[in-house]
Amino acid sequence: MNxxxxxxxxxxxxxxxxxxPKLLGDHSLxxxxxxxxxxxxxxxxxxxxxxxxxxxxxRNDLAAVRAALAKFNHFTAHNGAVAPLPHFDExxxxxxxxxxxxxxxxxxxxxxxxxxxxxQDWQYKRNKSLKIPRETALHHTEDGLAFLAPELVLxxxxxxxxxxxxxxxDLAGPKLSSIQRKHLKMWLEWLHPKHPWIEALG
Numbered sequence: 001m002n003x004x005x006x007x008x009x010x011x012x013x014x015x016x017x018x019x020x021p022k023l024l025g026d027h028s029l030x031x032x033x034x035x036x037x038x039x040x041x042x043x044x045x046x047x048x049x050x051x052x053x054x055x056x057x058x059r060n061d062l063a064a065v066r067a068a069l070a071k072f073n074h075f076t077a078h079n080g081a082v083a084p085l086p087h088f089d090e091x092x093x094x095x096x097x098x099x100x101x102x103x104x105x106x107x108x109x110x111x112x113x114x115x116x117x118x119x120q121d122w123q124y125k126r127n128k129s130l131k132i133p134r135e136t137a138l139h140h141t142e143d144g145l146a147f148l149a150p151e152l153v154l155x156x157x158x159x160x161x162x163x164x165x166x167x168x169x170d171l172a173g174p175k176l177s178s179i180q181r182k183h184l185k186m187w188l189e190w191l192h193p194k195h196p197w198i199e200a201l202g
């Protein structure tokens with residue numbers, strides 16, 4: 001695979017969260033796992049297959065994360081299309097996702113999402129008026145790997161509510177604390193007022 005030639009869009013053999021520390025060095029790069037894998041880190045076990053691995057970083061930390069992955073190929077992902085992103089180029093302001101590909105097996109390995117929060121506050125990218133203290137928005141495994149809080153993962157999943165999202169909600173919902181359920185219900189009532197999960201949260 002030429003460095004500028006992307007794999008097929010559906011051709012994923014993603015890394016797993018346990019691979020991230022050796023790929024990215026240490027946790028000082030301020031990345032955190034999101035999506036279905038974040039829920040499984042919270043559960044403490046893998047509950048289903050995952051077609052990709054998603055992490056999130058702030059735009060300020062992106063250069064350091066990309067430098068750690070310099071031996072792989074980098075592409076911007078936007079509106080269903082991917083385009084090469086040379087290692088020393090910054091993505092355009094409208095770009096919020098970067099996909100990492102392996103030339104060795106011509107597959108995608110990692111989906112990097114960008115966020116615009118601050119060191120103190122996490123910000124919901126779909127409605128930037130929703131801000132939460134970062135220490136609340138992020139949890140950590142015993143090994144120190146950061147991941148997005150389950151109620152926030154479910155908030156993201158509520159928009160599309162695909163079968164896998166419903167599965168994740170059915171499994172995680174009953175395990176949420178009363179505070180987590182209260183917050184998720186409040187956010188759904190605000191952002192998705194007719195969502196069926198509102199009633200399920202009690």
